[in-house]
Amino acid sequence: xxxxxxxxxxxxxxxxxxxxxxxxxxxxxxxxxxxxxxxxxxxxxxxxxxxxxxxxxxxxxxxxxxxxxxxxxxxxxxxxxxxxxxxxxxxxxxxxxxxxxxxxxxxxxxxxxxxxxxxxxxxxxxxxxxxxxxxxxxxxxxxxxxxxxxxxxxxxxxxxxxxxxxxxxxxxxxxxxxxxxxxxxxxxxxxxxxxxxxxxxxxxxxxxxxxxxxxxxxxxxxxxxxxxxxxxxxxxxxxxxxxxxxxxxxxxxxxxxxxxxxxxxxxxxxxxxxxxxxxxxxxxxxxxxxxxxxxxxxxxxxxxxxxxxxxxxxxxxxxxxxxxxxxxxxxxxxxxxxxxxxxxxxxxxxxxxxxxxxxxxxxx
Amino acid sequence: xxxxxxxxxxxxxxxxxxxxxxxxxxxxxxxxxxxxxxxxxxxxxxxxxxxxxxxxxxxxxxxxxxxxxxxxxxxxxxxxxxxxxxxxxxxxxxxxxxxxxxxxxxxxxxxxxxxxxxxxxxxxxxxxxxxxxxxxxxxxxxxxxxxxxxxxxxxxxxxxxxxxxxxxxxxxxxxxxxxxxxxxxxxxxxxxxxxxxxxxxxxxxxxxxxxxxxxxxxxxxxxxxxxxxxxxxxxxxxxxxxxxxxxxxxxxxxxxxxxxxxxxxxxxxxxxxxxxxxxxxxxxxxxxxxxxxxxxxxxxxxxxxxxxxxxxxxxxxxxxxxxxxxxxxxxxxxxxxxxxxxxxxxxxxxxxxxxxxxxxxxxxxxxxxxxxxxxxxxxxxxxxxxxxxxxxxxxxxxx
Numbered sequence: 214x215x216x217x218x219x220x221x222x223x224x225x226x227x228x229x230x231x232x233x234x235x236x237x238x239x240x241x242x243x244x245x246x247x248x249x250x251x252x253x254x255x256x257x258x259x260x261x262x263x264x265x266x267x268x269x270x271x272x273x274x275x276x277x278x279x280x281x282x283x284x285x286x287x288x289x290x291x292x293x294x295x296x297x298x299x300x301x302x303x304x305x306x307x308x309x310x311x312x313x314x315x316x317x318x319x320x321x322x323x324x325x326x327x328x329x330x331x332x333x334x335x336x337x338x339x340x341x342x343x344x345x346x347x348x349x350x351x352x353x354x355x356x357x358x359x360x361x362x363x364x365x366x367x368x369x370x371x372x373x374x375x376x377x378x379x380x381x382x383x384x385x386x387x388x389x390x391x392x393x394x395x396x397x398x399x400x401x402x403x404x405x406x407x408x409x410x411x412x413x414x415x416x417x418x419x420x421x422x423x424x425x426x427x428x429x430x431x432x433x434x435x436x437x438x439x440x441x442x443x444x445x446x447x448x449x450x451x452x453x454x455x456x457x458x459x460x461x462x463x464x465x466x467x468x469x470x471x472x473x474x475x476x477x478x479x480x481x482x483x484x485x486x487x488x489x490x491x492x493x494x495x496x497x498x499x500x501x502x503x504x505x506x507x508x509x510x511x512x513x514x515x516x517x518x519x520x521x522x523x524x525x526x527x528x529x530x531x532x533x534x535x536x537x538x539x540x541x542x543x544x545x546x547x548x549x550x551x552x553x554x555x556x557x558x559x560x561x562x563x564x565x566x567x568x569x570x571x572x573x574x575x576x577x
Numbered sequence: 578x579x580x581x582x583x584x585x586x587x588x589x590x591x592x593x594x595x596x597x598x599x600x601x602x603x604x605x606x607x608x609x610x611x612x613x614x615x616x617x618x619x620x621x622x623x624x625x626x627x628x629x630x631x632x633x634x635x636x637x638x639x640x641x642x643x644x645x646x647x648x649x650x651x652x653x654x655x656x657x658x659x660x661x662x663x664x665x666x667x668x669x670x671x672x673x674x675x676x677x678x679x680x681x682x683x684x685x686x687x688x689x690x691x692x693x694x695x696x697x698x699x700x701x702x703x704x705x706x707x708x709x710x711x712x713x714x715x716x717x718x719x720x721x722x723x724x725x726x727x728x729x730x731x732x733x734x735x736x737x738x739x740x741x742x743x744x745x746x747x748x749x750x751x752x753x754x755x756x757x758x759x760x761x762x763x764x765x766x767x768x769x770x771x772x773x774x775x776x777x778x779x780x781x782x783x784x785x786x787x788x789x790x791x792x793x794x795x796x797x798x799x800x801x802x803x804x805x806x807x808x809x810x811x812x813x814x815x816x817x818x819x820x821x822x823x824x825x826x827x828x829x830x831x832x833x834x835x836x837x838x839x840x841x842x843x844x845x846x847x848x849x850x851x852x853x854x855x856x857x858x859x860x861x862x863x864x865x866x867x868x869x870x871x872x873x874x875x876x877x878x879x880x881x882x883x884x885x886x887x888x889x890x891x892x893x894x895x896x897x898x899x900x901x902x903x904x905x906x907x908x909x910x911x912x913x914x915x916x917x918x919x920x921x922x923x924x925x926x927x928x929x930x931x932x933x934x935x936x937x938x939x940x941x942x943x944x945x946x947x948x949x950x951x952x953x954x955x956x957x958x959x960x961x962x963x964x965x966x967x968x969x970x971x972x973x974x975x976x
């Protein structure tokens with residue numbers, strides 16, 4: 214090992230000035246009061262703060278192979294022949310720490326289990342939802358599978374990730390981001406069934422070489438009279454919801470600090486709404502320059518959600534809007550769930566602020 | 578090994594946020610309750626173990642250092658244990674060892690946690706910050722950068738189990754367990770969700786947090802503390818003469834942690850569709866106690882997520898793996914069934930102050946054993962990525 218260490222910038226092609234955490238996560242210095250039943254308590258704005266230059270150590274080789282070669286390798290034990298991916302250790306403990314050997318593997322494999330889909334992410338991963346994560350057994354050169362499975366993001370070329378696309382044993386191919394940094398997010402899985410022969414043969418297959426379809430752009434066909442009528446009811450009830458928001462401090466807070474124009478495409482026609490300054494505005498036409506497009510075949514599903522949200526009801530029957538996205542009923546043109554999660558909080562806020570009177574005990 | 582008895586227990590109420598209390602005060606409240614419950618003076622206690630899961634929740638590295646002198650124990654040993662979600666059970670295991678080994682005759686074990694001081698200023702909500710804090714438990718090279726976090730991780734196990742056993746962990750069975758636990762929590766005066774009524778129907782209509790797990794199937798974030806006093810046989814006898822109450826005995830302990838990385842060989846890797854740690858830990862504890870799972874009348878298990886609650890009971894041998902719906906459909910854990918599970922409401926309704934949740938479980942199991950004349954109880958803790966840590970402790974009431 215060289216005695217001197219020199220720190221140089223990583224030769225990545227992606228130029229970024231993005232801070233590691235969003236500046237909006239940093240609080241201003243302040244001490245605030247909480248008025249509780251038995252007195253006044255102080256709380257201090259603070260952070261548990263340690264910035265890092267976090268070494269990737271012996272894993273650097275693996276991440277450099279992802280970044281520079283578009284390849285994955287594992288470690289194989291010369292005695293027991295187990296092949297581990299990622300190469301998370303250099304010696305095999307089962308063979309009393311005999312040194313393992315580097316072995317490149319194919320970019321194809323199978324899912325160890327059905328991947329899961331994150332709807333509500335930790336702070337640092339907000340804005341990436343919904344995302345799927347799952348474990349892949351990769352094929353060695355002889356076609357046999359690795360002994361450990363590697364956690365990766367799983368994606369689909371057909372809109373946002375939802376159940377039914379992947380299951381245990383689904384054949385997948387690893388694809389690589391065009392601009393790679395040397396990290397696990399450089400690589401992701403795609404079902405082999407969604408790729409062409411040419412794409413399957415290409416290695417490494419780059420993200421830009423895949424056609425990312427937009428389910429939100431599908432044609433719904435000519436709207437029937439019934440669907441058109443339902444859409445008008447949806448628009449009317451959406452307006453009712455918008456009128457209730459200013460009367461609820463909680464609902465206003467739900468929509469605060471968020472600006473989005475959202476086009477809603479349905480089988481009965483199109484409308485749009487704007488979230489701005491804690492308020493909701495409905496427009497009869499679909500916005501041409503929408504930040505987000507959501508598509509839903511049957512507007513009556515939205516109508517049920519709106520009726521649950523704006524009328525005094527017993528038990529809420531409609532699934533949450535986020536559930537509609539996860540189940541694939543409501544399709545987004547990009548994986549940005551924030552607008553939907555904010556909207557989903559509004560009905561509960563309306564009930565908590567007694568703008569809508571609930572007839573049943575509200576669950577936590 | 579010497580026999581070990583629990584001679585006292587003390588709890589604080591479980592709350593989502595104690596803006597009124599720091600973790601020092603919560604710790605002192607629980608210890609004070611426990612020594613008064615045992616009828617001892619804190620100066621009699623020879624050593625302590627403190628279970629605190631996460632430095633970030635406490636906003637202090639070596640958070641236990643402030644306890645010395647506040648909970649007594651000045652110039653005596655205090656050891657901090659941190660083992661993910663199973664911190665409470667592992668802290669009890671450490672305290673058990675201190676007494677069983679003969680090193681000490683009277684030991685305090687305390688579990689305490691804050692959580693909701695964490696705050697996401699961007700989302701203007703605590704939850705994403707709490708989830709992120711727990712998310713720091715994943716390795717920083719391979720899994721955390723992908724956004725791995727607690728619900729995602731347990732959901733992976735649940736989904737893999739459902740791949741192997743289609744139809745098991747049925748939504749209605751899960752929903753009815755939630756309803757049951759909610760009802761049971763109403764008898765726990767310290768429960769976080771006292772006064773709540775959650776129906777199976779509400780569970781089925783609640784939103785997904787991580788597909789396939791719904792929000793009403795998950796444990797809550799809790800702040801609180803619980804303390805227990807462990808004693809040797811001789812010391813337990815003396816204390817019994819003072820307080821006139823039979824102690825509860827710890828007759829079996831077992832623990833096992835699965836490997837971090839996933840593979841097919843269960844002897845070397847984590848097999849995703851199993852919670853093998855629960856299986857091994859329970860088997861060890863029962864063997865040590867010389868009983869079978871059928872001899873157990875009450876189980877207080879660590880229900881981070883309801884589908885995991887069902888898998889854990891199957892891994893323990895209450896039902897065969899793959900037949901967890903029977904817990905509900907055959908009425909095994911339902912009112913009037915042969916097994917009482919989580920009379921405290923568990924971690925979903927009682928509360929989950931991570932460092933001490935398993936001690937709350939112990940407090941509850943002891944209470945039920947005394948009230949209902951149950952001979953054997955079982956306390957369980959799980960934790961870490963993919964539910965890889967497992968601890969089981971057998972309790973015995975000697976008539």
